[in-house]
Amino acid sequence: xxxxxxxxxxxxxxxxxxxxxxxxxxxxxxxxxxxxxxxxxxxxxxxxxxxxxxxxxxxxxxxxxxxxxxxxxxxxxxxxxxxxxxxxxxxxxxxxxxxxxxxxxxxxxxxxxxxxxxxxxxxxxxxxxxxxxxxxxxxxxxxxxxxxxxxxxxxxxxxxxxxxxxxxxxxxxxxxxxxxxxxxxxxxxxxxxxxxxxxxxxxx
Amino acid sequence: xxxxxxxxxxxxxxxxxxxxxxxxxxxxxxxxxxxxxxxxxxxxxxxxxxxxxxxxxxxxxxxxxxxxxxxxxxxxxxxxxxxxxxxxxxxxxxxxxxxxxxxxxxxxxxxxxxxxxxxxxxxxxxxxxxxxxxxxxxxxxxxxxxxxxxxxxxxxxxxxxxxxxxxxxxxxxxxxxxxxxxxxxxxxxxxxxxxxxxxxxxxxx
Numbered sequence: 185x186x187x188x189x190x191x192x193x194x195x196x197x198x199x200x201x202x203x204x205x206x207x208x209x210x211x212x213x214x215x216x217x218x219x220x221x222x223x224x225x226x227x228x229x230x231x232x233x234x235x236x237x238x239x240x241x242x243x244x245x246x247x248x249x250x251x252x253x254x255x256x257x258x259x260x261x262x263x264x265x266x267x268x269x270x271x272x273x274x275x276x277x278x279x280x281x282x283x284x285x286x287x288x289x290x291x292x293x294x295x296x297x298x299x300x301x302x303x304x305x306x307x308x309x310x311x312x313x314x315x316x317x318x319x320x321x322x323x324x325x326x327x328x329x330x331x332x333x334x335x336x337x338x339x340x341x342x343x344x345x346x347x348x349x350x351x352x353x354x355x356x357x358x359x360x361x362x363x364x365x366x367x368x369x370x371x372x373x374x375x376x377x378x379x380x381x382x383x384x385x386x387x388x
Numbered sequence: 389x390x391x392x393x394x395x396x397x398x399x400x401x402x403x404x405x406x407x408x409x410x411x412x413x414x415x416x417x418x419x420x421x422x423x424x425x426x427x428x429x430x431x432x433x434x435x436x437x438x439x440x441x442x443x444x445x446x447x448x449x450x451x452x453x454x455x456x457x458x459x460x461x462x463x464x465x466x467x468x469x470x471x472x473x474x475x476x477x478x479x480x481x482x483x484x485x486x487x488x489x490x491x492x493x494x495x496x497x498x499x500x501x502x503x504x505x506x507x508x509x510x511x512x513x514x515x516x517x518x519x520x521x522x523x524x525x526x527x528x529x530x531x532x533x534x535x536x537x538x539x540x541x542x543x544x545x546x547x548x549x550x551x552x553x554x555x556x557x558x559x560x561x562x563x564x565x566x567x568x569x570x571x572x573x574x575x576x577x578x579x580x581x582x583x584x585x586x587x588x589x590x591x592x593x
Contacts, residue, residue: 189411194406247498248517264541267514273473287510289502293493338506343495344546361495362546362564362578372506378578386504
């Protein structure tokens with residue numbers, strides 16, 4: 185490797201160090217808007233938006249967040265237990281109430297949204313969307329349906345999964361890659377497919 | 389006006405950084421010819437040994453290539469494309485032939501990543517948070533993946549462990565490939581099923 189290449193490598197490594205500093209600043213900024221336990225870390229691609237009071241977004245201790253956490257101006261907010269992981273480009277948006285237990289593993293590209301996000305009536309949807317663009321998120325859900333999502337302790341959600349509103353995922357359950365979870369998943373069960381169906385039981 | 393100047397300066401810096409990054413990434417792999425990395429490309433080579441990732445001539449990688457601290461690594465052939473946000477994670481061995489097109493957000497992962505038993509999984513995940521990737525597979529199941537020449541994977545496809553995708557096969561968007569796909573077929577759905585034969589039949593259709 186020539187001297188020129190070495191200089192390039194050094195310059196790039198300096199850039200990486202700079203990004204590390206930015207990321208540390210990001211951590212401090214995020215933790216001002218939320219309630220966060222000891223030892224939790226937000227990574228480079230993570231983002232946190234809390235449109236309610238500080239205590240509506242609670243992250244436990246020793247969590248590792250690489251994805252996006254979002255709390256709408258309505259609903260019961262988002263609670264994450266201890267030792268949980270949320271992977272890159274995973275999106276958790278709470279308009280009704282989401283609770284994620286302890287030691288839950290959520291891989292990358294997972295979408296967990298507990299609201300329909302928009303109205304089903306086209307005219308109403310258009311009106312509220314224009315209002316959203318102009319004035320930001322409304323203070324009430326209006327006729328948008330929301331329902332709580334609960335993910336219990338030790339569950340494992342594989343990559344590319346979508347979890348729809350009103351779903352409860354039981355303790356120690358496993359959701360296979362690319363599944364779409366539309367119904368409750370019982371504890372200690374492996375589910376997969378679209379819509380996700382039980383495949384087998386895991387003895388606890 | 390000031391905004392425009394600032395924007396242009398930022399763009400120039402970004403181009404420079406991406407060039408530096410390209411050189412850095414090239415030093416982490418073995419390139420058989422001229423290869424290119426896109427702006428979103430990342431390489432995580434936990435074994436540190438460049439020979440664990442081999443990339444053929446004229447291949448463009450814009451995704452994330454990750455080699456675990458164990459296993460035989462990743463081998464990609466000539467004239468391939470790996471799209472933005474696509475992840476190729478090798479804990480065993482992933483072989484991709486020549487002229488393979490892999491769209492964006494495709495996941496090719498040859499390992500279960502975690503244990504099935506929930507207490508074992510919780511413990512090993514906590515250890516992983518503290519110490520980084522595990523040094524051995526333990527009870528996590530892994531199996532090699534082979535994608536043969538001229539295959540085309542559409543966006544949001546998942547390829548699970550132990551799968552072989554045949555020559556010239558096409559996988560439709562959003563498919564989850566759990567079993568082998570034969571040569572020259574079109575497979576879609578979750579789990580992926582063959583819906584069409586792409587070889588011309590006796591009548592020439």
